[in-house]
Amino acid sequence: MSTTFKNISALVGGLLAAACLQACGKISATDPADTVVASLPQAAMTNYAENCSACHGANGVNGAARQLADANYLASVGRDALINITTNGVPGGFCPGSGPASLAHWNPKQVAEFVDGMLDAWGKNGVALSIPWSVKLAPAGNASNGQAVYAATCQSCHGAPGATVPSASGSVTDPNYLRLITNQGLRSAILFGRPERGMPGWSGPFPHQAADRKLSSQEISDVVVFLRSTASQKQ
Amino acid sequence: MFRSIKNMVGGLLGWTESRSGVISFVQPILTHRVPRDAKWWYVFGSASLMFFSIQVVTGILLATMYAPSAAEAYSSLQYIDQEVPFGWMLRALHAWSSNAMILMVVIHMSQVFLHASFKFPRELMWMVGVLLLFCTLALAFTGQIMRWDQDAYWGLGIGAAIVDRVPVLGNQMRNVMLGGPYIGGATLSRFFALHVFVLPGLTIALIGAHMALILKNGISEMPKPGMVVDPKTYVEEYEERIKKTGVAFMPDAAQRDMVFCGLMLIIVGFLAWYLGPVGPNGIPNPTIIDANPRPDYAFLWIFTAMALMPPQIETAVLLIAPPIVVLFLLGLPLISNRGERAPSRRPGAVLAYVLIATALGTLTWLGVVSAWSPVMDAWTSLPTPVKYLVGRTPLEMQGALVLQHSQCRNCHSLGGEGGLRGPNLDNVGSRKSWDQLVRQVQQGGGNMPAYGKNLSSAETTAVVAFMTTLRNAGAPESSIPGAMERQSSPDQAPKAVASEAGK
Secondary structure (H helix, E strand, O other): OHHHHHHHHHHHHHHHHHHHHHHHOOOOOOOHHHHHOOOOOHHHHHHHHHHOHHHHOHHHOOOOOOOOOOHHHHHHHOHHHHHHHHHHOOOOOOOOOOOOOOOOOOOHHHHHHHHHHHHHHHOOOOOOOOOOOOOOOOOOOOHHHHHHHHHHHHHHHHOOOOOOOOOOOOOOOOHHHHHHOOHHHHHHHHHHOEHHHOEOOOOOOOOOOOOOOOOOHHHHHHHHHHHHHHHHHHO | OHHHHHHHHHHHHHHHHHHHOHHHHHHHHHHOEEOHHHHHHHHHHHHHHHHHHHHHHHHHHHHOOOOOOOOOHHHHHHHHHHOOOOHHHHHHHHHHHHHHHHHHHHHHHHHHHHOOOOOOOOHHHHHHHHHHHHHHHHHHHHHHHHOOOHHHHHHHHHHHHHHHOOOOOHHHHHHHHHOOOOOOHHHHHHHHHHHHHHHHHHHHHHHHHHHHHHHHHOOOOOOOOOOOEOOOOHHHHHHHHHHHHOEEHHHHHHHHHHHHHHHHHHHHHHHHHHHOOOOOOOOOOOOOOOOOOOOOHHHHHHHHHHHHOOHHHHHHHHHHHHHHHHHHHHHHHHHOOOEOOOHHHOHHHHHHHHHHHHHHHHHHHHHHHOOOOOOOOHHHHOOOOHHHOOOOOHHHHHHHHHHHHOOHHHOOEEOOEEOOOOOOOOOHHHHOOHHHHHHHHHHOEOOEOOOHHHOOHHHHHHHHHHHHOOOOOOOOOOOOOOHHHHHHOOOOOOHHHHHHHHO
16 A cells, blocks of 8 residues: 555655656656666666665765775676675675675575676776785785884884874774674775775785785785784784 | 343343443444434444553463563563564554554544534533543653663663753753653563553543533533523523434444444554564663664644754743643633534634644654754764864864764764754854763753663763864863863873873
8 A cells, every 4th residue: 555655655756756857857866776777788887776775885886885986996806706795795794785685685696686787887998906805815824023014114104003192094093993893894904905995905906006015815814813902912 | 042041141140230320331332323313423432442451461461471670571572572472562552552542543633623513511511521631641751661782772861861951940850751760670660550550540430520521411412503501590501302213332333333343443453463573772881882762643843842842942842831731631621611513613613623733744754854853873974163173182083983983973964964853063062061071961951861870981082172172263162170180180180190190
């Protein structure tokens, strides 16, 4: 009953809105469907806009969560892992993917189509990293080595753990922050950076990466373990 | 043969009568004379009574199977729906006949108001009737809580928020109502006691009084323009007319009552069979997706009014309006108990009625189509405006993600996009301090669900840290009882970590 009402009112509202757009000749710039339309195949575009754009950003960049429109990133993660994440989300993180917690509930075929569409639009000519993306394949880390790496490479922007003056790029040792991000999230951030936000990537031959700075797979694991250790010491 | 049965029945009746007086009690009810022109206008009161009786019967049956504990209520309803033969029909009848009873009571009251039947000497009948209206609504409200689902949570949330705004005593009253600061097991026990003992008892007593007054004062005649009520002469004239032109309640008026009640019964029975029981609609949890909780129809207009009212005047309206309404309804026959009764001679009253009915109807209709209801897919489809992410710390970025992930955006807009049920959050950092934001998220308030334990302390900290950054360029952070807390946690790790990390 009330859904019928809702449908009718949505219809009426939609017609009114369409009429207004016609009349005023302008289209809301922030409508996700409009901004993504240029770069993704049609179906994947709508699906991305409805289910992912809120966090990963319209057009796959400038969201609160990591950008997905990044060819090197997509190439390094690979189709299988992307399908897995899109199907299940990120366990322990805020990503629902298209899994049971989301509104999408895609079947495997829809997921595959979506991922292929994404690779098509954003993954052309991507260069896969020579070191593993997944934490599952990464070597075990060592906290005290990580501390040294952190002091040498990260501290200038993120400040010493527990520093009392705010650092230029904000603390990544804040215990609350660390309780909200997964190890994979940390590893991805260090590997690829957040180029749109000024965080350099540390493992590529990436255009935005300073040439003299490159971290090995081991060093990245060390830093992740070190970051975790700063939080667990608090508890 | 036939004769001896008749004798036996007669003997039995005589025996009972001499010991209980039951016949001399019932007889005047059946034979009391009612105005001849009473006709179909007067069936609604009887229909209300019939639906109340159905509620009592179905209610008692339901109470034998319902488990009034927070842990079991939900599953016991599902048990009744699925396992008990015709259990679903029982629940459906109870729900739909409750709606029908409210409708009948409202129509009955409208008729009495429009015909000014509340004038002398029937003032008390009206007042008892008003109390019965409140009992009916209270029964409906407490009944909706028995479902112990999201809608119940919602209804309670609004109720508690209203109570909470009472100056000084608000907090204690809320605790009494909910059995603690939050909605929990104690809340359900309380409302169960109200719904099955206190309110039905009160209602039955009031119905008794209402009936006794009918017998004493008689039913009013159809109003005629020019036929003026004057307390000095009315009673005599009425008795006179009734003696001359009145008819016995049984069978003349009762016939019509029975036809109408039968018809209503068929309709409600059909609705119950066709539409099934109402709810339970999902376990209460504000972070569950696909939830669009709303109160039952009778309360939808309150919910709408709350959603549409500017927040500044809400408290004033919520605290001042109900006492005025109650006093007005109760006091109405005292303000005007004489004079014309015909609607054509009381244009003011008719106009007032039309206005009020239109307002309530419109609000209810808006509640059904609910233009401001949550945008259910906002949390995955509306990007956080890029300008609100510039220069934010990693923790604040996580806060922006919590705001999406916990579906705050389904009710709150950012950059002009999102739900409109709550205020937009574009500027919330200048309106609210750190402490106030934490309180709002954890305890809810207004029409916002309490997130309480559904958000971890890290999630709460992050989302509040993000919200404090939402303010006009250059505007200072809202003045700040919680400034100390803000220093210690969000941007920097505490001192303990520094010393550990330093060695």
